[in-house]
Amino acid sequence: MSKPVAALVQALSRVLLGKEGQIKLALACLLAKGHLLVEDLPGMGKTTLAHALARVLGLEYQRIQFTSDLLPADILGTSIFNQNSSEFEFRPGPVFTQVLLADEINRATPKTQSALLEAMEERQITIDGHSHPLPSPFFVIATQNPTTQMGTYPLPESQLDRFLMRISLGYPDPAVERKLLQGFNPREDMSSLPRATDAAGLAQLQQQVSAVFVSDALLDYVQRILAFSRQTNQFSIGLSPRAGMALVQCARAYALVNGREHVIPEDVQAILPAVAEHRLAGARDITGHEGQRLVDRVLKQVDVIAGR
Amino acid sequence: MAERRMPVFPMPRTAFVLLLLSVIFSVLPHWQRVPSWLLAVFVLVLGWRILVFRQRLQFPARWLRLLLVSAGFVGVIYHHGTIFGPEAGVGLLITAYLFKQLEMYTRRDALLVVILSFFVLATAFLFSKSLYITLYILLVMVLITAALVALNQTDRSINLWSPLRAALSSMAQAVPLMLVLFFLFPRIGPIWELGMQTSTKRTGLSEQMSPADIAELSQSSELALRIEFEDEIPLPRDRYWRATVFDRFDGRTWYAQDAAQVPALNRAELSLAGKPLRYRVYLEPTGQHWLLAAPLADVQGLEHRITSSLIYHTEEAIDSSVSYRVESFPDYQYQQAGISRLQYTRNTALPAGGNQRTRRYSRQLLQQSNGDPAAMVQAIHSWFFTSPFVYTLKPPQLGANTIDEFLFDTRRGFCAHYAGALVFMLRSVGIPARMVAGYQGGEPHPIGRYLLVHQYDAHAWVEYWQPGAGWVRADPTAAVAPHRIESGSLRESLQQQELEDSPFSALSARNLPGMERLRLLVDYMDYLWLKNVVTYNRDSQYRFLRNLMGEVTPQRIALALAVCGGLVVLGIALVTWLPQRQLRRPGIADRAYLRFTRLLARRGICREQGEGIVSFSRRAQAALPEQQDRIQRISELYSTVKYSPVTGTTQHQADKNDRLAALEQELKREVARFRP
Numbered sequence: 012m013s014k015p016v017a018a019l020v021q022a023l024s025r026v027l028l029g030k031e032g033q034i035k036l037a038l039a040c041l042l043a044k045g046h047l048l049v050e051d052l053p054g055m056g057k058t059t060l061a062h063a064l065a066r067v068l069g070l071e072y073q074r075i076q077f078t079s080d081l082l083p084a085d086i087l088g089t090s091i092f093n094q095n096s097s098e099f100e101f102r103p104g105p106v107f108t109q110v111l112l113a114d115e116i117n118r119a120t121p122k123t124q125s126a127l128l129e130a131m132e133e134r135q136i137t138i139d140g141h142s143h144p145l146p147s148p149f150f151v152i153a154t155q156n157p158t159t160q161m162g163t164y165p166l167p168e169s170q171l172d173r174f175l176m177r178i179s180l181g182y183p184d185p186a187v188e189r190k191l192l193q194g195f196n197p198r199e200d201m202s203s204l205p206r207a208t209d210a211a212g213l214a215q216l217q218q219q220v221s222a223v224f225v226s227d228a229l230l231d232y233v234q235r236i237l238a239f240s241r242q243t244n245q246f247s248i249g250l251s252p253r254a255g256m257a258l259v260q261c262a263r264a265y266a267l268v269n270g271r272e273h274v275i276p277e278d279v280q281a282i283l284p285a286v287a288e289h290r291l292a293g294a295r296d297i298t299g300h301e302g303q304r305l306v307d308r309v310l311k312q313v314d315v316i317a318g319r
Numbered sequence: 320m321a322e323r324r325m326p327v328f329p330m331p332r333t334a335f336v337l338l339l340l341s342v343i344f345s346v347l348p349h350w351q352r353v354p355s356w357l358l359a360v361f362v363l364v365l366g367w368r369i370l371v372f373r374q375r376l377q378f379p380a381r382w383l384r385l386l387l388v389s390a391g392f393v394g395v396i397y398h399h400g401t402i403f404g405p406e407a408g409v410g411l412l413i414t415a416y417l418f419k420q421l422e423m424y425t426r427r428d429a430l431l432v433v434i435l436s437f438f439v440l441a442t443a444f445l446f447s448k449s450l451y452i453t454l455y456i457l458l459v460m461v462l463i464t465a466a467l468v469a470l471n472q473t474d475r476s477i478n479l480w481s482p483l484r485a486a487l488s489s490m491a492q493a494v495p496l497m498l499v500l501f502f503l504f505p506r507i508g509p510i511w512e513l514g515m516q517t518s519t520k521r522t523g524l525s526e527q528m529s530p531a532d533i534a535e536l537s538q539s540s541e542l543a544l545r546i547e548f549e550d551e552i553p554l555p556r557d558r559y560w561r562a563t564v565f566d567r568f569d570g571r572t573w574y575a576q577d578a579a580q581v582p583a584l585n586r587a588e589l590s591l592a593g594k595p596l597r598y599r600v601y602l603e604p605t606g607q608h609w610l611l612a613a614p615l616a617d618v619q620g621l622e623h624r625i626t627s628s629l630i631y632h633t634e635e636a637i638d639s640s641v642s643y644r645v646e647s648f649p650d651y652q653y654q655q656a657g658i659s660r661l662q663y664t665r666n667t668a669l670p671a672g673g674n675q676r677t678r679r680y681s682r683q684l685l686q687q688s689n690g691d692p693a694a695m696v697q698a699i700h701s702w703f704f705t706s707p708f709v710y711t712l713k714p715p716q717l718g719a720n721t722i723d724e725f726l727f728d729t730r731r732g733f734c735a736h737y738a739g740a741l742v743f744m745l746r747s748v749g750i751p752a753r754m755v756a757g758y759q760g761g762e763p764h765p766i767g768r769y770l771l772v773h774q775y776d777a778h779a780w781v782e783y784w785q786p787g788a789g790w791v792r793a794d795p796t797a798a799v800a801p802h803r804i805e806s807g808s809l810r811e812s813l814q815q816q817e818l819e820d821s822p823f824s825a826l827s828a829r830n831l832p833g834m835e836r837l838r839l840l841v842d843y844m845d846y847l848w849l850k851n852v853v854t855y856n857r858d859s860q861y862r863f864l865r866n867l868m869g870e871v872t873p874q875r876i877a878l879a880l881a882v883c884g885g886l887v888v889l890g891i892a893l894v895t896w897l898p899q900r901q902l903r904r905p906g907i908a909d910r911a912y913l914r915f916t917r918l919l920a921r922r923g924i925c926r927e928q929g930e931g932i933v934s935f936s937r938r939a940q941a942a943l944p945e946q947q948d949r950i951q952r953i954s955e956l957y958s959t960v961k962y963s964p965v966t967g968t969t970q971h972q973a974d975k976n977d978r979l980a981a982l983e984q985e986l987k988r989e990v991a992r993f994r995p
Contacts, residue, residue, distance in 0.1 A: 224962075226961060226962045226963070273962050280929070311927065
């Protein structure tokens with residue numbers, strides 16, 4: 012494991028106990044310059060993850076709690092008339108930060124959601140005809156409650172697609188849970204969390220991601236996965252070319268997180284659920300989680316080795 | 320009682336369109352056979368079904384359906400007058416099939432309609448087996464199969480091409496197997512037989528014939544038979560294709576001999592001479608029991624008996640196309656020594672009274688020719704030739720004394736009139752004579768060496784008996800309308816206005832050279848089809864198999880079937896499977912690694928399909944700790960070859976390839992040494 016990345020994982024593990032897999036995925040997502048969607052029930056440590064990530068990466072951090080009456084201006088900012096200079100003055104909103112935690116994004120109305128999602132895609136916002144670039148790097152870590160819960164506006168497929176990965180944290184191990192019950196508070200520990208790197212270091216790591224080697228055999232495997240998702244009639248929509256690119260990019264980042272300079276099929280398999288689940292939909296999907304079953308199929312049925 | 324609302328199966332649009340087309344095209348070959356009102360009902364029902372599909376209308380209530388179906392059945396039975404026979408049967412089938420459209424609620428109903436479509440389509444073979452109907456049926460089969468494919472798809476939009484392509488490809492795969500079965504599968508006679516002749520009306524010569532019947536035949540341009548010659552095609556005036564004999568006259572109508580009652584030919588009374596004419600006859604279904612041939616013929620390849628009146632009689636009616644080989648001796652002499660008393664009586668019998676003028680004139684002619692039958696026939700011919708007799712297909716009505724009125728008053732008629740009159744005249748003076756019916760002439764086909772004989776070539780002529788010469792053919796029509804016989808052309812024998820509604824007006828397109836060639840080409844294709852496929856029966860199959868494998872035994876047939884069928888299936892499998900196989904042919908490293916996994920599989924450690932190299936290696940190592948190092952090494956090598964950039968620092972492609980080859984070889988060696 013290359014040194015800075017190892018340090019990052021180690022630091023994060025101190026606040027998120029027993030979640031090394033998710034930490035690696037989240038890191039890979041950020042290293043692949045993608046936005047992250049964390050979906051889980053309230054109280055599973057989503058916010059902790061986002062906050063800790065911002066902290067160890069040494070980045071500026073803002074949090075927006077999405078509610079049903081949140082307006083686009085509350086996120087992006089507004090122009091205010093300054094009586095002294097008799098001019099409109101732009102007051103940047105919370106979106107002007109490096110790591111943005113959009114908490115419970117699916118509680119807001121689609122209009123507000125899309126305001127954020129536009130910012131995610133363009134990495135700049137336009138208000139009153141003026142473009143305001145967002146800081147670099149710019150990450151959105153959004154959390155959402157399962158769409159079957161009350162008072163949620165599910166994100167449409169097109170917007171889900173903007174998130175490179177969707178992960179969920181899941182319940183902690185009994186041993187870890189015992190520790191929490193004994194009084195360990197991750198949020199209190201946050202302040203003592205060391206900064207493992209900074210914006211420049213992060214940019215360097217992102218450079219390294221694109222240098223990770225991807226062999227023809229691996230691309231064959233990825234293409235078999237894509238073809239499988241498009242052929243079998245259990246998928247109502249197969250994986251798009253963008254999803255394919257995301258797969259390769261994430262696999263590279265994941266290989267780097269694991270300290271390798273080339274991608275192996277296990278990398279693809281590790282990131283596949285996070286990258287593909289929210290982009291796949293079953294023929295009769297209600298919960299938005301049919302993807303999980305389908306990804307399992309892909310993992311089981313798509314052969315790693317050509318031929319046979 | 321309220322109608323129970325059935326949940327309606329949401330049929331895919333493509334399937335609905337294809338099914339609708341299947342229904343239309345399955346019924347289409349029968350449109351002339353079913354009552355015309357059924358076609359109107361057909362359109363209405365399909366319209367209703369479309370509106371149901373578009374949710375503008377409801378399915379009819381059960382009582383209404385029952386009423387409609389019952390009315391349809393009664394109508395069809397009334398139309399045909401029977402429920403037996405293929406036409407009535409097909410009519411009833413189509414009625415039921417049609418109304419099934421109005422209760423197509425469930426997927427099961429739709430599948431039933433698909434199967435019924437195949438069945439209705441196949442009934443077209445009951446009526447014709449020509450090349451074109453076969454091609455048509457094959458095409459519609461593709462359509463129905465496509466409907467079946469589409470029923471299993473879930474497209475919301477109409478996409479006809481994808482199910483059609485699937486159907487085409489499955490049909491294409493079935494064709495070689497079909498050919499094997501066609502040529503090799505033993506032909507077992509039918510267990511039951513359909514009484515085709517009982518209700519089927521066929522154009523052609525029939526058992527009873529008034530002159531009007533031949534006139535009607537002359538209006539038909541349907542094909543009667545084809546004759547393929549081994550040598551030269553004979554001259555038109557020698558083309559007499561004899562079918563049956565009419566020897567009983569009731570003053571108005573001539574009746575055919577019941578050949579089954581006539582004794583068999585006595586070969587001793589026959590003397591054959593001259594060069595034989597060798598040919599093969601392809602006879603269209605006639606529904607009758609006689610074969611067509613030029614006398615005196617030796618017919619091979621079809622069960623028959625020859626009667627003493629030289630009719631070639633078959634036990635079964637000719638209900639499908641048949642072919643047989645014939646060797647004819649035109650210069651035959653038959654019964655020149657004498658005929659039996661029975662035959663004499665039969666061939667001189669006339670109604671007791673009537674036609675006195677003819678009888679008188681006949682006696683007069685006999686005296687003039689000194690009692691010689693040949694001279695008398697000659698005299699009658701020249702009388703026909705010199706007097707104003709007219710050859711016409713539209714003779715005037717005749718009264719009580721038909722022969723008198725024809726010979727002395729109207730003097731207008733066609734072959735049957737002249738032949739009938741000649742027979743009457745000869746019989747009235749005690750010369751045995753009979754009317755013979757068959758076809759005369761025929762049109763030589765320019766491409767194939769065969770003769771096309773149509774229904775309008777139907778002809779009647781005369782045979783009279785002369786002591787010392789036996790039975791002699793006489794054709795009075797030749798005297799009246801020489802063209803009819805000499806050039807085989809009915810057209811030139813007719814007056815202009817008659818052509819208006821004769822078959823030739825319909826065929827006036829013949830004047831266009833392109834159309835003419837097309838017509839002949841179409842017939843040629845059909846002829847080849849008939850010659851090679853339709854008439855391929857048990858005998859031809861036996862000959863074919865004997866050529867193929869010498870002695871024909873059930874074991875050999877079974878073996879040939881198994882071998883050919885197996886080869887076909889193998890061929891199809893190879894054709895569909897090879898390209899894919901070629902596409903993902905494993906390389907050296909893959910083969911070595913697959914061997915490695917097989918070796919491990921023997922120890923019960925099977926790689927899952929989706930399992931990566933590292934994961935599998937870890938699992939294998941845990942299961943076989945003593946081989947840990949080797950497994951680790953092999954997996955690493957393979958993983959390196961497949962997924963790593965291989966070279967550390969070199970950028971040269973050649974070095975890279977060398978290194979890759981070295982790694983592959985090492986992997987191969989490692990796997991070869993691997994003994995789990």
